[in-house]
Amino acid sequence: MLHIKDLHASIEGKEILKGINLEIKPGEVHAIMGPNGSGKSTLASVIAGQEDYEVTQGEIIFRNEDIQELDPEERAHKGVFLSFQYPVEIPGVSVTNFIRTAINETRKAQKLDPMPAGEMLKLIREKAELLEIDMKFLSRSLNEGFSGGEKKRNEIFQMAVLEPKLAILDETDSGLDIDALRVVSNGVNKLRNKDNAFVVITHYQRLLDYIVPDYVHVLMDGKIVKSGTKELAYELEEKGYDWIKEVVKA
Amino acid sequence: MSLKENLLATFPNIQTTEADNFKEIRKNALENFDEKGFPTRKEEAWRFTSLNPILREEYNLEIPETKIDIDKIKSYYIPEADTYKVVFVNGVLQEDLSDLVTGKGYIITTLDKAKQDENYKEIVAKHYNQIAKKESMAELNTALSTNGLFVHASKSVVIDKPIELFYFASSQDALLLQPRNLIVAEVNSDIQVIERHQNLSDNTVLTNSVTEVYNSKDAQVHIYKIQANTHKSSLIDGTYIYQEEKTESRVHTFAFGGKITRNNLEFYQNGEYSNSILKGVTILEEKEHVDHHTLVHHKEENCESYQDYKGIYSDRSHGVFNGKIFVEKTAQKLNAYQQNNNIVVDDRATVNAKPQLEIFADDVRCSHGCTVGRLPEEALFYLRSRGIPKKEAEAVLMYAFANTVLESVRIPALRKEVARLIANKLGVSIELEF
Incomplete structure (x- = not known):
């Protein structure tokens, strides 16, 4: 699904990613953990095609295609989805119309006709229910005045509607109370299948109790310094990132 | 001969059967125009708009075979709009092609017909050229x-329907x-007008339009x-609006291009609890030029005015907003608000914005x-990451930026039409009506 080889990326001349290697197969969930500033969000942004970052070395192969030269929208059309750590507020654009435009532009790219209105409504309703979102909420301006939990729930709702092949969840747990965390995780788990894959970026092990990963990677200073199974997350929670530093040094 | 000389020369040829009082108004106005001449950039109000490129043209001043x-x-x-x-x-x-209406407590007709109409000629005489500013255009x-x-x-x-x-x-x-409109709303009445000037040919057209609007109480x-x-x-549009007490008058201007557009939009409040609403969306490209000159003249207590102008400028286009609020x-106890926000898409585009507040109360x-800014990059990436x-x-x-103006359009079919025009102007084929 996704194969990242020796990826280096920088912003304004400062190197953030210093040689990332990662392979993700369909059906897998990978967690990426690490302290603040280790490059977790940068990795997510670079995969999604954020143009502020310059890839200086390495490859990002997505479904057997190097996607580095593709625009963010082209990557989305191929099935990459990024759930933002800080979803942007866009006054004047309702959630429903945003999602409708996103669906139809994706279909256009796939040479499909726009989705019929009835079908669209049904899809939106079904996914809103999954994320326990009130339909009234969907006529509000995108993220404007949403609580932290509402924003994240809305991100996962968009993911549910767009059905990506690869979803990167960038600190989806931050700003969530325990109920919202349950709803969001439940949504993600229901969407898991053998053909899609998830990258869950998180600071804390807490989220991984709900979304159980197949692999856990620790990112530090722009490199994956340790990989393991979900037990690694518990170990980290218990011993802290300093422990990893020591391990790596040794 | 210059355009001015040509225009002065055509005056004796005007075929009109109108009453002497109207002929007198024409004559005085002509003398005034003769004295003032066309506005030039030396005048403060025309600093950013030169009419030279359009005054140089050779205009046919006769009405051509149509x-x-x-x-x-x-x-x-407008598709699906139920209008007169x-x-x-x-x-x-x-x-x-016209739905002229009479005898229903309202009349929709032409100014020429009204000037000759036994029931209306006095109403016309009472209001005609009373509020239009005596400036040269x-x-x-x-x-x-x-x-x-x-x-x-x-x-x-x-x-019952918009015109x-x-x-x-x-x-x-x-x-x-040079069209001329007169709109008279008596006490507690309600009128909506959608106005469009459209050139169907590839030739040069200059329209110098004047509209006078009278709002009686309520x-x-x-x-x-x-x-x-x-x-x-x-x-060049001059729209002059007179408001008695407790009136609400609104003008929405959707300026999506042309060669040179100048809007002189003036509201005169003459009664308590009046409200004036001026809103505009301007989207320009290439070398298009739009100049909005607004004035709200407040005279009485407890009034309001609200101005919201949004502009988006690409290529080498040029936008001007000069918003004057005059408070006697x-x-x-006045509440006056003015907002002018602009997005400059291209470094070569120009915006001149000038709020002018003269307050004596x-x-x-x-x-x-x-504000003058750019599209937010973060928001752009967010939308693109969703496949847009x-x-x-x-x-x-x-x-979305223009939406604060669009949301106050009360006619749904018009809102849809404006959304379609915006999509056209921006070169996209998506439905923008949110």
Whole structure:
């Protein structure tokens, strides 16, 4: 699904990613953990095609295609989805119309006709229910005045509607109370299948109790310094990132 | 001969059967225009707009033979809008295409007809050329205007549908058109007008239009101006609005291009609890030029005015916003608001924004704000990451930016039409109506 080889990326001349290697197969969930500033969000942004970052070395192969030269929208059309750590507020654009435009532009790219209105409504309703979102909420301006939990729930709702092949969840747990965390995780788990894959970026092990990963990677200073199974997350929670530093040094 | 000389020379040829009082008004206006001449950039109010490029043209000052392409005309009708249509081509009313109405407590007709109408000629005489400013372009119109819309709503009459007013131009020569409209809303009445000037040919057209609006006590008049003309079409519009107490008057201006567009939009409040609402969306590209000059003149207590102008400028386009709020000493307890926000898409585009507040009362709340910026990059990436291509994502953000103006459009079919025009202007084929 996704194969990242020796990826280096920088912003304004400062190197953030210093040689990332990662392979993700369909059906897998990978967690990426690490302290603040280790490059977790940068990795997510670079995969999604954020143009502020310059890839200086390495490859990002997505479904057997190097996607580095593709625009963010082209990557989305191929099935990459990024759930933002800080979803942007866009006054004047309702959630429903945003999602409708996103669906139809994706279909256009796939040479499909726009989705019929009835079908669209049904899809939106079904996914809103999954994320326990009130339909009234969907006529509000995108993220404007949403609580932290509402924003994240809305991100996962968009993911549910767009059905990506690869979803990167960038600190989806931050700003969530325990109920919202349950709803969001439940949504993600229901969407898991053998053909899609998830990258869950998180600071804390807490989220991984709900979304159980197949692999856990620790990112530090722009490199994956340790990989393991979900037990690694518990170990980290218990011993802290300093422990990893020591391990790596040794 | 210069255009001015030509215009002065045509005056004796005006064929008119109108009463002497109207002839006298024309004569005085002509003398005034002769004295003032066309505005130049030396005048403060015209600093950013030069008329030279359009005054150099050789205009046909006669009304040309008109061949009418009805299908083409109808393509400009707002889809699914239930309206009374009034259609002029080259200044001449097209009776077949127009829904003139009379005898229902309101009248929708032409100014020429109203001047001759036993029931209305006094109403026309009472209001005609009373509020239009005596500056040179308006005076030129007063002297030489051909015809235009006349609407009158009697006391407590709500005209049930908006009036869709079209001024089409279609000619082999460069054309100068001078329509003149008069809208009179008696006590507690309600009138809505959607006005569009449209050039159907590839030739040069200059339209010098004047509209006067009278709001009697408790009346509401809403005017929507659609300005989306060809690159050879210029418009100088003077719209002058008189408000008695407890009136609400609104003008929405959708300025989506043309060669040179100048909007002189002036509200005169003459009664307590009046409210003036001025809103505009301007989207320009290439070398298009739009100059909005607004004035709200507050005279009485407890009044409000609200201005919200949004502009989006690409290529080498040029936008001007000059918003004046004049508050007399007697206009206490006023709430006046003015907002002008601009997005500059291209480094070569220019925006000149000038709020002008002249306040002589001491118990008022006046606020104004002006911004010039760019589309937010973060929001653009967010939309693109969901599969919305760059151009479409920009259009969505621009539409959202303009939405504070669009959301107050009360006619759903018009809102949809404006959304379609915006999508066209931005070169995208997505539905923008949110």
